[in-house]
Amino acid sequence: MGAGGWNWNDAWIFVSAVIAERLERDRALHAALPVGGATLADLLAAADFLHQSVPSRDDLEESIRRLTGAGLLTVDDDVIEVAPAGEQLWRTRPFSGLSSAVMTLQAQLNRAAEPGRADWSLDERAYAAAVREYSLRLADGR
Numbered sequence: 001m002g003a004g005g006w007n008w009n010d011a012w013i014f015v016s017a018v019i020a021e022r023l024e025r026d027r028a029l030h031a032a033l034p035v036g037g038a039t040l041a042d043l044l045a046a047a048d049f050l051h052q053s054v055p056s057r058d059d060l061e062e063s064i065r066r067l068t069g070a071g072l073l074t075v076d077d078d079v080i081e082v083a084p085a086g087e088q089l090w091r092t093r094p095f096s097g098l099s100s101a102v103m104t105l106q107a108q109l110n111r112a113a114e115p116g117r118a119d120w121s122l123d124e125r126a127y128a129a130a131v132r133e134y135s136l137r138l139a140d141g142r
Contacts, residue, residue, distance in 0.1 A: 005110070005114065005115045006066070006106055006109040006110050006113075006115055007106070008102065008103075008106055009055065009059050009062070009063050010063045010066055010067060010106070010109065010115065011102045011103070011105040011106035011109060012047060012050060012051060012055070012063075012102045013043070013047065013055065013059075013060060013063035013064060013067065014063075014067055014072060014073070014086065014105055014109070015046075015050060015101050015102050015105050016043050016046035016047040016049075016050055017038060017043055017046070017067075017073055017080050017081075017082055017086075018082055018086070018090050019046040019049070019050070020038035020039075020042035020043045020045065020046040020080070021037055021038045021042075021080065021081060021082050023038070023042065023046070024036065024037065024038045024039075024042055036079060036081075037074075037076075037079040037080050037081035038079070038080050038081070039078065039079060039080075039130065039133075040060075040078050040080070040122075040126065040127070040129075040130035041130045041131075041133035041134045041137070042080075043060075043080055043130075044130055044131065044134045045134050045137065048134070050098065050101075050102065051102070054131065054134070057122055057124065057127040060122060060127070061120070061121060061122040064080070064118075064120060064122070065116075065117060065118045065119075065120050066115040066116055066117065066118075067086070067115075067116070068083075068116065068118035068120055069115065069116020069117040069118035070085075070113045070114060070115055070116035071083055071085045071086075071113075071116065072085055072086035072089060072113065073086055075118075075120055078122075078126055078130075085113075089105075089108060089109070089112055089113070090105075092108075093105060093108045094108070
């Protein structure tokens, strides 16, 4: 069992990754495209949907490092996927609506896992490109 140490941002980013990956999976299946993970722009969109704000580059980088280091997410070329351990954590969480999902997940994380530390970085240009892509989606009404 975990000894704690997870913060609200970690849970926010994790729940956002789950939502973003599922939306991307649904889009791919409906378009008969290969199923992949969520992009950084997808993650930012989900985070904004949940909390009406976009995480800063530093907050996003730190949470993804902790979540990937704990084996809950995987990141490859800035494509984020929920790892099998993350899927298990999500499926076994106490059910709650989206309004309380982040708080519920933070408590679940603190009971179930220790934060990890992966060697992953998010450079300023990749973050700015994801914010720009998300902003263009908003302007287009997507």
